[in-house]
Amino acid sequence: MDTTVTGIGSVVVAELRAAGYMESTIGQYEKSIKALACFAAERGGVYTPALGAAFASMTISPRTGRFSAQRSFDYSRLVGVFDAYVLTGRVGLACRKRGGGGPRPVSREFIALAAAWDADMAGRDLALATRDAYGRVCRAYLVFLEARGIACLGDADGSSVLGFLDSLTGTWATSSLFWVVSNFRPFLKFTGRNDLVDAAGLARVRRSHAILPVLPDEVERLVVHACATPAIAARDAAITLLAVTTGLRACDIINLRLADIDWRARTASIVQQETHNPLTVPLTDLLVGRLADYVLDQRPDSPDDHVFLRCVAPHTRLSDHASIHRVIATVFGKAGVTGVRAGTRLLRHNAASRLLRAAVPLPTISAVLGHASPESTDLYLSVDEERLLDCVLDIPAGTRS
Missing domain, CATH: 1.10.150 (DNA polymerase; domain 1)
Incomplete structure (x- = not known):
């Protein structure tokens, strides 16, 4: 050679x-x-x-x-x-990401600790997106400790946890800090340091329960109509229609495989990445048609059996949530929709609200969205203004001024 x-x-x-x-x-x-x-x-x-x-x-x-x-x-x-x-002796052409998941520790102990945490997550078969999120905040904390002259976890105390979370307030929205703490706490538990876990609780970061936005009916019609035209590539149309009509998470769209699609029954059957629960969703005629256009005519020739592949070489599956977001945002732009932060989270909420407005029972909506717990669907009640107004009590006549 x-x-x-x-x-x-x-x-x-x-x-x-x-x-x-x-x-x-x-x-x-x-x-x-x-x-x-x-x-x-x-x-x-x-x-x-x-x-x-x-x-x-x-x-x-x-x-x-x-x-x-x-x-x-x-x-x-x-x-x-x-x-x-x-x-x-072979040329490997796997994609390489820029960035690499944020800053990384340099001390020997912290490198080993981060690697052990990643191995533990992999051993428990956590979804790749979950491992990325947990690993990123773990490494950021270890880098924070190193910047303060601490190269051994035994030298860290609860104040380091509070200081780390406080250091994020300049770069993270207050409403997002809840998710940082949620991603941070499993690592702290892994270390066996109960004092650090308790310190994370002292931060008293609360989850924000904002009313979820939904798409106006006219906007949804514009998007669906655009997906039916040749102006939208078949792959991008199919991805967008999947998100709009089924509410699938981005990670599940990325991991959808050719064998998961039952063309005769017009369904897709998957095991969800986040909950590991099986889920079967119906596919609309338009979605099946655009999927067929893509698979038969536009999908690159590749040994990768994921449905949606990169348009340019290497022709492998889409990389992450951001790739799905870019596709959907591009479709919304071509449909003439502006001022909407399009993504699977919005479209997932929109699918739930559409089912709710159609008087579909919450347990059924929970099954369609693939929630691990039926209570997760209660959040979508916030978008049903009609039912919320039905809950308002009349003011007794004697109390009116």
């Missing part, structure tokens, strides 16, 4: 083209390969993981003299591909 930079580079570029990558992306790879070749020429020209690590650490732009996020991403992406080829 040729392990020179030029030899590996030619194999990588050939694989990128064969996989259908855009020429602009291939051009970025070629630019990084050229830089790596110049770097390696002074060191024998043979690629090794150690050489790759030294190359990837060159994150300062010679033009500006400052850290370059683009250079860091391009170089580390290329090194990852080269390392995989040297170790396995």
Whole structure:
């Protein structure tokens, strides 16, 4: 096997083209390969993981003299591909995310603690989105401790928890802090430090119970009509219609597989990522039609059996909640809908309110939405103004002024 930079580079570029990558992306790879070749020429020209690590650490732009996020991403992406080829003899083209889940601790103990927490979550088969959320707040707390000179959890006390939560008030909305604490508490319990768990309770962060917004009927009609036209790509139309008509969570739309769809019965059967409960939802005629358009005519040829794939190579499943949000927001824009923060959370609430207005019993709505507990559906009563007004008592005549 040729392990020179030029030899590996030619194999990588050939694989990128064969996989259908855009020429602009291939051009970025070629630019990084050229830089790596110049770097390696002074060191024998043979690629090794150690050489790759030294190359990837060159994150300062010679033009500006400052850290370059683009250079860091391009170089580390290329090194990852080269390392995989040297170790396995194959070119791995998995997607790499920018950012990487927030800041990470650097002390040995905290790195090990964060890794143990991630392994514990994986062992309990928590949904990937849940693990990401729990892991992000765990690492942020450990980085907060390191910034204050604490490199051992045994040296942390309850005030560090309160200080950490207080430090977030500038970047998190008050109404969102409840979810931060909810994601933080499982990690604190994992550490076995009851004093830290109690400290999180002392923060007294309360959940906000705002009245949930819903789509006006005219807006929903505009979106559905747009999804029926060729102006909206079949994939994007199907994703939006799934969210509008079924209220599926973004993680369940992402993880939907071809075998989950019963085309004759016009249903989709899944095991929910969040609750691990089975759920079968009906599919409308329009949704089935747009799904068929996508699967038969527009879906990229890929061994990945997820229904919805990336439009550009690598043709793998959509990455996260943000990718679904972008699709839905784009569809709303093309439908002429403005001023609406479109996303699966809004459309999930909208589906529930539509069923409620149709006098569907709450237990049935709970089953359709796949709630783990029927009580979860009580929240949607806040959008049913008619029934709320029925609960208002008349003021006794004697008390009127």
